[in-house]
Amino acid sequence: MANFYNENPELKYHLNNPMMQRIVELKERGFEDKDKYDEAPVDFEDAMDSYDRVLDIVGEISADIIGQNAAGVDEEGPHCENGRVRYASGTQKNVDAMVAAGMNGMTMPRKYNGLNFPMVPYVMAAELVATADAGFSNIWSLQDCIETLYEFANDDQRSRFIPRVCAGESMSMDLTEPDAGSDLQRVMLKATQLEDGSWVLNGCKRFITNGDADIHLVLARSEEGTKDGRGLSMFIYDKRQGGVDVRRIENKLGIHGSPTCELVYKNAKAELCGDRKLGLIKYVMSLMNGARLGIAAQSVGLSQAAYNEGLAYAKDRAQFGKTIINFPAVYDMLALMKAKLDAGRSLFYQCARYVDVYKALEDIERSRKLTPEERKECKTFSKLADAFTPLAKGMNSEYCNQNAYDCIQIHGGSGFMLEYACQRIYRDARITSIYEGTTQLQTVAAIRYVTSGFYSNVLNEYLQESVAPEFAGLKDRAKAMVEKYEQAVAKVNEAANEEMHDFLARRLYEMAADCIMSLLIIKDASNRPDLFAKSANVYVRFAESEIEKHFNYISKFDASLLPNFRQVETAAE
């Protein structure tokens, strides 16, 4: 009876962050549900206790069911039969367990049969599931598409679709097409309005995760003759209506449990979600932010899995008369894995808390006007969430790849054999830095917060917070890192060269993230040295060397060097 939640006290630490007081207050609105629903909390402590207990269930299911099925699911994979997807048998067992446990529609209001959970416990559940099986975590986590439907659909649509998702029906977001990947403005799937006002969809989509889902959110071109994002709208397709078939399932490197589908729409009846023409510019942006947080959760879960496997093997494997964990070359790798895991997780939950505050306020705004203070708070946290989401997604996805690589390295030759879980983790991790926006696109999303000085302001605010005396030395080093980061930003801004700016963006992005994660992990260590002192010491030293590396590179760079890098004569078409 293992339990991924109880075995990691780090998770309870992040769940119990002081910001939760405000988040619960906003989410429960004076605990107004307490007399209406038996399961609703009566006060803050009660709510936190419920989150803890529910995560305990997820931790148990993850370890005992999902984790146990992972190898079989990876081997068996889903099948496409007569236009439908049949999950691997283990996947179906996982789905059944999570549905029986009532873990669907976790963040939805109680009136739609949801649990009314904030994002923090929800994404923590997603992390736990991903630790067990990253492929399955896709299927389960797609439930958060319902957030977008909740935010933008009308009341009738909400009351028809949300309870179905809470009861366990699955979702997908149908965005990508053969010619519209990172560049979604080129989506061509055709939405036609019939005389009676209803809509039908025609065309195809590619790389759709869980493409045979019960309820789809579909991005389609509703405005004939348009070519850019302003001609796109969001539609809800209900599988009960029929009209969408799965043509094939992709054969992938990893996340085998997650069916990636090519879909064919033939006069598929669909309903408009929200307003016409806002599909890409508003709704998909919201959808993607949620999805990016989901991939960050998946990445942290994979990092944890890689660390667990690496640690267990290193403790067990003996060479030269002792277990290999005693060799500095091995424990150096493990320490860095744990440090990246802890620092990345800290960034991730900080981001989730920012998302929680602004989302809860936005939701309150649906029923009443916000006070000027609340509006200001909403704006502040919305911006923080926007700035932190690409960092949390990008950095954690890179870290889980690095950790999976090191996990195999610790296993030596055995790690290259397919018998060990580390190879599955390695294959599963590879997609995280690609889908829902590559790391390169996370950089694009984040860079304006670099150049505008937003991250710098956040860092300087973090620097104002006091830490325990034993971590003051680390904090001084972090302060020096922030200064180097600011110098590097100033140098790039002063150059006023767009190509050089784009070229160095990734380095600046990483510097910002390294600084933020350093200050967060120092704070964690200051609060709970028993859990985080080692990781703070390891991470800050690692981050410092990264900062030095990037600083050195940027300070010696100028635009005249760019031709050495260009692989074709003109960089842009």
Place this chain on the structure above:
Amino acid sequence: MALNIIVLAKQVPDTRNVGPDAMTPEGTINRAALPAVFNPEDLNALEQALRLKDQFPGSTISVVTMGLPKSAEVVRESLFRGADAGYVVTDRCLGGADTLATSYTLSQAIRKIGKFDIILGGRQAIDGDTAQVGPQIAEKLGLTQVTYAEEILSLDEKARKVVIKRHIDGGVETVEAPLPLVVTVNGSAAPCRPRNAKRVMKYKNASVPAERPAEKAEAMAALVAAKPYLNINQWGAADIDADLNQVGKAGSPTNVKEVKNIVFKAKESRVMTGSDADIEGLMVELLNEKIIG
């Protein structure tokens, strides 16, 4: 048709994870070193009950346990998974019961509950491994019993019959039996479903009066008055009209004379080489002895 289902459950020390301090120097179980858990096969029984409830909406599942007040935990765990009510039979005079006294006590509790169509329990508890309590209850209540059940295949409401697949040596057997009856469920049956989030939040404060700390008794009483489902029934010997000579130590003819730690030793040992002939010989022997096959 709505069924009245009773599930018998027991809180047991977790003997599956025995450490070096599991036994006291006196040879008794060191309960402090072993966490108390839901007896595993009782969870299998609960799952069969829940499946009947899924199949016959409106059915109620009542969980009955005998033990210390803290054994209400198995009732809560059952409520979290879909049970409707619970009874904790707890009384000082019930302590030290063997299987005879236990089955008497539980059968009295079942009589007190009165209405039942099917009584389910695990085949045996991992602390005693006797597998006697279920059958003894059936005898005391004059009911049919089906032991080692793996699955309730069907239940015919009109004919009042069940068809049950039971585990037997080397295979399975399908039997038909009339309602009401006692069924003991084998560990090879379907595992129990997980706890449900909403039910956990709803029932997390459910308790028997004896569990409630004195300083919180008043607040809990008020809470239970507002939300009656938070009360788990607590019954003493008098509540189930028990004959005090048949319960606890007084009602237990079994006496533990001595407890010994047994270390298994090989009676004889044989040395075999890795040669093909020796390996083949060993395999033939194991097959003949039906140790493998």
